Amino acid sequence: MRLPSKIGIAAAACVMSVAGTAACGSSGTSPSSSAKDVLTIALGTPPVSLDPSRGGNGPTAMYQAPAYQSLLHLEGDGGTESPSLAESFKWVDARNTELQVVLRPGLKFSDGTALDAAAVKASTAHFATNGSAFAYVGQRVASVDTPDARTVVFKLKEPDPTFPNQLAETSGLGMIINPKAIADKANLGTSTAGAGPYALSTEQTVVGTTYTYLPNPHYYDKSAVKYQKIVIKVIADPNTALAALQSGQVQVAYATPAGFAQAKAAGLNTAAFPGATNGLFFQDHGKLVPALGDIDVRRAINYAIDRKSAAEAVTLGTGKPTVQLPVAGSLGHDPALEDVYPHDLAKAKELMAKAGYADGFTLPTLVPAFVPTSSNLAQTLADQLAKIGITLKLESVTTIGAYAAAQGTAKFGATVFAVGFPLGVPSAASVLFGPTAQGNPRREEFPTVMPAIKAASALSGDAAATAWQRINKTIVDEALEAPIMTEVYGYFFSKDVQGVDESIAVNPVYMAPTP
Amino acid sequence: MTRFLVRRIAVSAPLLVMVSFLTFVLVSLTPGDAAYTVLGAGATSEQLAQLRDQMGLDRPLLSQYTTWLGHALSGDFGASLISGQPVGHAIGQQLASTLSLVLLSVLVSTFFGVMIGAWSAARGGRLARLVDSLSFAALAVPGFLLGLLLILVFVLAVPVLPASGYVPLLESPSGWLRSLVLPVAALSFGGIGIIAKQSRAAMEDVLGSEFVVVLRANGFRRGSIIYRHGLKAAAVRIQSVVGVMFVGLLSGSVLIESIFALPGLGSLAVQASAQGDLPLILGVTVVFTLLVVAANLILDNLFLLVNPKVVHR
Numbered sequence: 001m002r003l004p005s006k007i008g009i010a011a012a013a014c015v016m017s018v019a020g021t022a023a024c025g026s027s028g029t030s031p032s033s034s035a036k037d038v039l040t041i042a043l044g045t046p047p048v049s050l051d052p053s054r055g056g057n058g059p060t061a062m063y064q065a066p067a068y069q070s071l072l073h074l075e076g077d078g079g080t081e082s083p084s085l086a087e088s089f090k091w092v093d094a095r096n097t098e099l100q101v102v103l104r105p106g107l108k109f110s111d112g113t114a115l116d117a118a119a120v121k122a123s124t125a126h127f128a129t130n131g132s133a134f135a136y137v138g139q140r141v142a143s144v145d146t147p148d149a150r151t152v153v154f155k156l157k158e159p160d161p162t163f164p165n166q167l168a169e170t171s172g173l174g175m176i177i178n179p180k181a182i183a184d185k186a187n188l189g190t191s192t193a194g195a196g197p198y199a200l201s202t203e204q205t206v207v208g209t210t211y212t213y214l215p216n217p218h219y220y221d222k223s224a225v226k227y228q229k230i231v232i233k234v235i236a237d238p239n240t241a242l243a244a245l246q247s248g249q250v251q252v253a254y255a256t257p258a259g260f261a262q263a264k265a266a267g268l269n270t271a272a273f274p275g276a277t278n279g280l281f282f283q284d285h286g287k288l289v290p291a292l293g294d295i296d297v298r299r300a301i302n303y304a305i306d307r308k309s310a311a312e313a314v315t316l317g318t319g320k321p322t323v324q325l326p327v328a329g330s331l332g333h334d335p336a337l338e339d340v341y342p343h344d345l346a347k348a349k350e351l352m353a354k355a356g357y358a359d360g361f362t363l364p365t366l367v368p369a370f371v372p373t374s375s376n377l378a379q380t381l382a383d384q385l386a387k388i389g390i391t392l393k394l395e396s397v398t399t400i401g402a403y404a405a406a407q408g409t410a411k412f413g414a415t416v417f418a419v420g421f422p423l424g425v426p427s428a429a430s431v432l433f434g435p436t437a438q439g440n441p442r443r444e445e446f447p448t449v450m451p452a453i454k455a456a457s458a459l460s461g462d463a464a465a466t467a468w469q470r471i472n473k474t475i476v477d478e479a480l481e482a483p484i485m486t487e488v489y490g491y492f493f494s495k496d497v498q499g500v501d502e503s504i505a506v507n508p509v510y511m512a513p514t515p
Numbered sequence: 516m517t518r519f520l521v522r523r524i525a526v527s528a529p530l531l532v533m534v535s536f537l538t539f540v541l542v543s544l545t546p547g548d549a550a551y552t553v554l555g556a557g558a559t560s561e562q563l564a565q566l567r568d569q570m571g572l573d574r575p576l577l578s579q580y581t582t583w584l585g586h587a588l589s590g591d592f593g594a595s596l597i598s599g600q601p602v603g604h605a606i607g608q609q610l611a612s613t614l615s616l617v618l619l620s621v622l623v624s625t626f627f628g629v630m631i632g633a634w635s636a637a638r639g640g641r642l643a644r645l646v647d648s649l650s651f652a653a654l655a656v657p658g659f660l661l662g663l664l665l666i667l668v669f670v671l672a673v674p675v676l677p678a679s680g681y682v683p684l685l686e687s688p689s690g691w692l693r694s695l696v697l698p699v700a701a702l703s704f705g706g707i708g709i710i711a712k713q714s715r716a717a718m719e720d721v722l723g724s725e726f727v728v729v730l731r732a733n734g735f736r737r738g739s740i741i742y743r744h745g746l747k748a749a750a751v752r753i754q755s756v757v758g759v760m761f762v763g764l765l766s767g768s769v770l771i772e773s774i775f776a777l778p779g780l781g782s783l784a785v786q787a788s789a790q791g792d793l794p795l796i797l798g799v800t801v802v803f804t805l806l807v808v809a810a811n812l813i814l815d816n817l818f819l820l821v822n823p824k825v826v827h828r
Contacts, residue, residue, distance in 0.1 A: 054553055133555030189598035249678055249680065
């Protein structure tokens with residue numbers, strides 16, 4: 001009886017270890033690796049794909065950033081761009097339709113192939129046609145001219161002042177992919193083919209769990225390579241991620257509202273940036289839910305919301321109440337607008353009665369259960385709006401796929417969601433009001449703002465700032481949406497690392513060991 | 516014996532087909548497929564149609580399934596719809612950590628469960644009642660909660676163990692063990708309770724039976740009666756619980772893997788389900804089913820070894 005079981009256990013252990021070593025390699029926890037050599041980062045979710053065209057923006061762009069340097073880089077709070085793979089860039093015309101980018105000399109992809117203007121053109125075409133959530137950014141490009149090997153001219157279909165920003169870390173468009181890898185698309189999702197300081201080591205990577213990056217031998221600036229290895233670990237549980245940071249297993253970890261107090265108490269550094277705008281976004285302005293077509297009803301909703309207590313409850317005080325879409329400091333933001341909708345139940349009821357909805361109405365609302373702050377906010381809103389007779393009929397979905405499918409049915413009058421508007425009102429315009437915008441499933445036309453948005457897109461400088469502020473005022477005055485709070489997005493990091501808070505586009509490449 | 520094995524394997528084949536087909540149908544019925552996951556909200560119907568065509572999701576369900584089955588029979592489980600990674604490779608990368616976690620947890624819960632159960636059956640009285648209460652307590656505490664508590668104690672308060680991650684056995688045996696101590700403890704806790712309770716009940720029956728009286732009358736030592744003869748007689752009952760527990764631990768591993776960030780099949784299954792990644796879900800389901808079938812086969816054969824009187828039909 002004893003012998004067979006021993007053999008069984010030995011065999012099982014052998015299978016395990018063979019599979020284990022073939023796959024994982026170091027998981028960043030080996031005692032020999034010090035914080036000076038290896039940078040280990042904890043993120044909450046794996047990337048959908050490593051292909052920059054499908055990777056998504058925000059925190060998951062961290063997975064592409066070490067390997068795919070983008071043409072431009074977002075500076076500080078995200079308002080300005082600096083050259084990165086590019087040596088310089090400028091608008092050729094005054095209408096924001098032709099952007100010229102000059103590449104650095106001698107750029108090479110991680111396999112040694114030259115990165116030239118033709119490669120930029122091929123990468124842009126791939127981005128626009130690969131079928132992804134951000135393809136619309138690439139589709140704004142009418143053509144890419146390549147007058148010489150280092151010069152690229154992006155000709156846009158319509159004026160777009162945000163385009164340089166899209167070439168930075170905002171979308172994956174500026175992350176140039178090796179044309180060889182595009183030709184053989186099979187491995188784009190699980191390996192990297194960029195010109196960044198690092199390249200993914202497929203041997204030391206377990207897709208969905210651990211992503212390991214090693215220095216790219218062909219990178220043009222060896223001094224910019226600060227670590228021998230960067231490891232990004234997926235740690236879904238925020239408590240575990242924070243514990244891993246506190247125990248030194250990782251040096252950087254994603255922040256959650258509940259974690260801030262604990263991180264500060266533990267003496268950790270925090271990098272916090274204004275993040276997504278969480279709120280009630282109308283998916284309809286009168287066709288499905290007639291009440292939403294009435295400006296008084298939409299204003300009543302804005303008056304009925306107690307933003308301060310909602311922000312307190314949902315983000316534990318880290319979020320800031322707001323009535324406008326753009327975050328403070330971004331294009332079109334106007335501090336004066338914050339006084340437009342104070343919490344005023346009497347006024348809200350009066351407006352509801354005036355619109356003929358004294359008895360309220362039912363609002364079918366889509367809730368993403370996978371965005372905890374939005375899902376909590378939906379419950380809070382249901383309570384608050386019940387006070388003026390509005391019944392939020394909440395329908396929760398658990399995955400982004402199910403959310404997109406539900407939104408596509410156009411059965412919902414509203415959705416509670418946290419949406420990032422990194423460029424202020426222009427971002428909001430393209431995400432919520434455009435004819436193909438993600439947040440406009442019923443393809444509404446918004447005649448009061450769309451013409452102004454088109455006109456403002458062709459402006460620059462002070463004229464642009466004034467125009468976008470005026471558009472923002474219209475959006476708020478007409479209560480086209482009901483923004484509620486600006487969330488905080490950020491990271492906790494140990495004393496061993498610096499550069500985490502260098503830019504709002506948190507990028508591992510800019511992190512370095514503390515001297 | 517050989518006939519028994521052949522028959523069991525023959526029965527398992529239709530089971531695999533059935534489980535994979537049901538998984539296929541259920542996942543296909545869930546709203547939001549992989550095309551939606553990739554394209555996100557705001558995808559136009561043309562974009563969706565184009566991507567579904569690329570992914571092969573626009574074909575009739577049955578034809579999609581038979582194609583998958585045909586390839587699966589030749590060992591090709593396809594590639595992830597989202598990342599493009601071959602499913603076989605993805606599972607190969609993550610199988611080791613799940614097997615380590617679940618097998619170690621089976622060993623730990625069986626060993627401690629049997630020891631505690633046998634001891635309390637032999638002692639009886641208050642101790643037996645205490646074991647009963649503790650078993651219930653162990654069953655009531657969810658593994659993930661225990662996991663978080665363990666992290667609090669052994670990672671933060673007394674930093675002796677890592678909070679997350681998996682170290683392959685061949686890379687560092689001690690690292691492997693260290694990376695698994697907390698997850699195994701969290702996963703086995705409930706199992707120890709179940710096994711202890713079952714072992715105590717089985718042992719009480721055995722210790723009250725005639726052959727034990729005969730052994731006692733013949734002057735056998737107490738320890739020998741309990742741990743050699745008694746345990747052997749009670750083993751069949753305990754083994755059948757271990758089989759059921761294995762299945763429970765396999766599903767319990769999903770949460771534990773997520774808490775301790777272990778690269779396992781559980782986290783793979785969760786991620787694939789959230790993304791509507793059909794080939795990956797099917798691959799993981801097939802492997803989970805195979806593991807359950809294999810575990811039951813091994814346990815049934817152990818029955819034979821422990822008690823040759825057990826007849827397989």
